[in-house]
Amino acid sequence: MDLTMSKQQFDVIIIGAGLGGLTSGALLANQGVKVLMLEQHSVVGGCASSFRRKKFVFDSAVHLIGGLEEGGIPYEILNELKIQNNLEICQLSSMYTIQVGKEKIELPKNIEILEQFLISISPSDEEAIIDTLQEIKEIGSSLLTMKLTKRSHGLIMAIQNLSIKQYLADRFINAKIEFIFLSLFPYIGAVPEQIPAPFYMATFMSYNGGGYYVKGSSQALSNALKTSFERGGGQILMRRRVEEILYRDNKIVGVRDHKGNEYEAPHVISNMDVRKTLLSMIDQKNLPSALVKEVKEVIPSISGIILYVAIENDGWERNLPHETFIFPNYKNHQSCNAYNPLDSDSKPWLTVSCTTHIDPSLAPEGHSIISILAPCEEKVIEQIREEKGKEFIEERFWELLDFYIPGLRERAVFYEMATPRTVERYTGNGNGAIYGWKKSIDQQMKIESISRLLIPGLHIVGHWSKYGHGVFGAMNGGRLLATVLKEAISSQISPVS
Structure with a gap:
């Protein structure tokens, strides 16, 4: 006592x-x-x-x-x-990389540069890109600081019942611009047609100055x-x-x-x-x-399967950015928001992080560490774990990674998997909810x-x-x-x- x-x-x-x-x-x-x-x-x-x-x-x-x-x-x-x-705070050279199939889009390190980057992809959408970013900045910043002007309050009220998907619909000629604007949704956990537009804008603006990592x-x-x-x-x-x-x-x-x-x-x-x-x-x-x-x-939010991997370096690891969002396609709908090991066609989004690029001290010389997260439903995963064992989930997840990140498995010298049960044990979050x-x-x-x-x-x-x-x-x-x-x-x- x-x-x-x-x-x-x-x-x-x-x-x-x-x-x-x-x-x-x-x-x-x-x-x-x-x-x-x-x-x-x-x-x-x-x-x-x-x-x-x-x-x-x-x-x-x-x-x-x-x-x-x-x-x-x-x-x-x-x-x-x-x-x-x-x-020791380090700014990343790019925000994150989007990967769809073999295509990779490296987003610039802050929102000011993002405007010109998007215009370079689709010059015909220049006016829509500038107007959209300006509104996101105004609404997102006012929500983050809790300092609402009469104008920003009016803007928020006008879109408070819209999803970010609805807000961006039909704004751009090039559909890829909308996809890039929506690509931050893995950090929120819900899909774009579910996320309130003002909340998404605030999250978007929290990275206004770029992405950082603390050594x-x-x-x-x-x-x-x-x-x-x-x-x-x-x-x-x-x-x-x-x-x-x-x-x-x-x-x-x-x-x-x-x-x-x-x-x-x-x-x-x-x-x-x-x-x-x-x-x-x-x-x-x-x-x-x-x-x-x-x-x-x-x-509660979705949970996640997380695979922590250590690999031996041979140059292959240079192809992995600090942070990558991998998407199965350009649709971003509900079907990609929950991984199911029993469904071989289940292709969720993934976040792939290789922090040793910015902080080599996290691993012995000649090695890198990689963390991969896939969204999942806690009840589905834990029932499979009870019936078929954790090893079954691990093997099926490796098969998914063989599809998304070929070359990773054969270089792994260590790995450990966390399921929703693990998340709940260490964080106290019921259902292994990773976003509250x-x-x-x-x-x-x-x-x-x-x-x-x-x-x-x-x-x-x-x-x-x-x-x-x-x-x-x-x-x-x-x-x-x-x-x-x-x-x-x-x-x-x-x-x-």
């Missing part, structure tokens, strides 16, 4: 040391707020963590980060916390935030699973961990699965019935409603929150919440997130 710790009164308790929790915690702690963070894992970072196998270091999930250019929101957060100079893996970023958090006076307990959020006399009063320790605070931030937070950690009789209803009805809630038009109001209905003193960050997902979304959400909470604590008001 942590008797000394459990008797302390904190201003804020944070459940989970993902990027959202680390960011809000570090910002609050460095402003004099008394913060305790509890993390069930042995390392911080959540999806922004890494692991070692033999002499190889793999990022769990994060390979490309937006907003680390000077003036970008994550950059400014790191700068405010005085840890930006402690990290030492994404763990280096998470560790730096942890260092800042502790330097500001924040306290963190590792391998501590929170089992209950304490609610007494109609208010949040703290949490209880799996060892029976109770920690007191009037504000609790959850950086974990909202469903587990609200349906398992707090007595539902203390929650608005409308909130419970919304949480039970909202659908499914970001679809029919769910956007419900996700917003969950945020409004939270009981005073309870707050959500990370990719289950209303702020979006990915490194940019998690850090930006953590920053926005920290601002609101600091003001509330200073004035002794308990806001609803």
Whole structure:
């Protein structure tokens, strides 16, 4: 029992040391707020963590980060916390590469260059390209900064019920331009006809300044935030699973961990699965019935199969960019959004990351590491795993990679596969959801409603929150919440997130 710790009164308790929790915690702690963070894992970072196998270091999930250019929101957060100079941040020479069959399109490193690049592909679409990018910039930027002008608010209202596919429909003479605009959807998980146009624009603009990678893996970023958090006076307990959020006399009063320790605070931030937070950690009789209803009805995102591979270099690896999106065709519809090992015709999109191009220290000399992700439905994959074994899924996945990336298998010296069950075990995300809630038009109001209905003193960050997902979304959400909470604590008001 942590008797000394459990008797302390904190201003804020944070459940989970993902990027959202680390960011809000570090910002609050460095402003004099008394913060305790509890993390069930042995390392911080959540999806922004890494692991070692033999002499190889793999990022769990994060390979490309937006907003680390000077003036970008994550950059400014790191700068405010005085840890930006402690990290070796590298901008990639290109954003990512699109591959369809044998065709490869290397997208330029930022959106300003993208405009001329797209015009060079289709000069007849010049006016439509310029107008579309301008509107995306205006809407996306205002949503990221939460600074809406009368004009941007009007633009958002006009398209809020359109999917990004509908928004872009019939704008371009050359269909390839639309395809390129839509090619970022693997970072959202839903397909273009499902994704709300404003949300897609915000995600698009989070890479306005290009793609970046932090040397030492994404763990280096998470560790730096942890260092800042502790330097500001924040306290963190590792391998501590929170089992209950304490609610007494109609208010949040703290949490209880799996060892029976109770920690007191009037504000609790959850950086974990909202469903587990609200349906398992707090007595539902203390929650608005409308909130419970919304949480039970909202659908989580897809999960993923992830193959972590180490290869021996012979020059072949030079053909793999830092980040590649492989698509089966130019259609991008629902059929490519869920891999099924039992269906040999199942050809999903893939993300292929080769981080040793930018950071050779992640593998021994003469080797490269590659991570491949395919979207999948958790129930389908785990039923196959139970009935046929993990080895069956691995072999079928290798067959898919033989089709998409010939030459990879024979160069592999090590590999390890994660299925949705693995994702849930290490992240706590139910169903192995890799993007939090499914970001679809029919769910956007419900996700917003969950945020409004939270009981005073309870707050959500990370990719289950209303702020979006990915490194940019998690850090930006953590920053926005920290601002609101600091003001509330200073004035002794308990806001609803």
